[in-house]
Amino acid sequence: MGARFADIKQALLEQIHNGELAMGSKTPSENQLAQRFGVSRMTARRAVTELVDEGYLLRMQGAGTFVADSRPVGSMFAVRAIDTEIAERGQGYCARVLCQTSMHADADQASVLGVEQGGELYCLEVVHFADDIPLQFEQRLILPAWAEGFLSWDFTAQTASAYLSAQAPLTEADTLIEAVLPTRKVCEALAINQGEPCLKISRRTYSTQGLVSFARLYHPGSRYRLGGHLAF
């Protein structure tokens, strides 16, 4: 009574786990699977699609389907600046700036930051590395009033959060924590698969004068955890 695509998934998963399909090796093509299991290609394809979504396989058009790398594991405690957190763990910190521009707010950004559509914004995108492995992808929108010299600042030498605190002391922060699947852009920045869950932290930061920035921080679920201690 079980679905046939589920049987194919199960068979492939078994082969991955027992090593018949090694990491990085090529899986049978969709047509081969269809023939082998006596189903139509659409059904074989569904099995493969779900395994891709789950992070077990990678597809490349024209080339084939491959077994994805197994994901590394790490842990971390985080409430402060990412560079000191990494340094405190004894790892080497470095950053790469992907985007550092001035732009005009579109409708979404305007509503998120409470500014008029078309108003000026600064946009910053930085990947933070621990021992050359991406640990955080930071996408930050900044109100220009609190960011003098933004466009020529060197954000590999100082994090955005330290830079902003120096300009206008941080007084409040609203935080939202989610588990999400990464967009393609996040995948590329963090060098992860589309199926790998990410810990996403969305944070609005405020100084005494009001909203300063809106940051979205993406972390590979397998390499980052948030810890905290509560006392009552």
Next chain:
Amino acid sequence: MGARFADIKQALLEQIHNGELAMGSKTPSENQLAQRFGVSRMTARRAVTELVDEGYLLRMQGAGTFVADSRPVGSMFAVRAIDTEIAERGQGYCARVLCQTSMHADADQASVLGVEQGGELYCLEVVHFADDIPLQFEQRLILPAWAEGFLSWDFTAQTASAYLSAQAPLTEADTLIEAVLPTRKVCEALAINQGEPCLKISRRTYSTQGLVSFARLYHPGSRYRLGGHLAF
């Protein structure tokens, strides 16, 4: 050149965002979408499937497809009772107990709880529902010393966390927050796909006398977020 299923997704997303498709309302059926957009049902279905995977829609066989509730928010800094959280949002709370037994600690459990291997433990597994949709899967290991009457307690009437607090007041809690892919067991408990990311909260709770329990709380990433406000 764009894919047709993507056009349908886009159209549905627009209707969700501008309110034409209100939260909880029924979307057009797959057959209706197919006819309206001039595609086959399989293509319309793909658009709907991806929106379901992304947490925007909910499907119920035989009944239809509905716009999902906007995602609830839990608190980052407090240990809040899941039943009150759900009730405060105006949703109906209920719970189902999957496991409620006494057992002997294996090596992992012993090290997690700091007891001897083979020592007695209580194990509790409960699914917490908001309006009959699973919101949290609780797996909890409890030290019997702090859980009198555990085996015959009715955990659908009172949460484990309330029950334990009554026996020994909660004084501390260590918390770890992660984004993970669900195990098969978690998938079944939460009725989600293996590819859907989960927000996992691991928590050790302490009373004045020491460790009381170790809880792992799994939430569908698409239906649960943690929020918090910091002031400095």
Next chain:
DNA sequence: CAGTGGTCTAGACCACTGG
């Protein structure tokens, strides 16, 4: 060039829900 994955069709039968 043969083979791959990406998209799509126009049907089909089923399990399930609600009235």
Next chain:
DNA sequence: CAGTGGTCTAGACCACTGG
């Protein structure tokens, strides 16, 4: 009972990769 979503078929044409 009519309508819904769940699964599946046996084709098709396309863009793309590799040899």
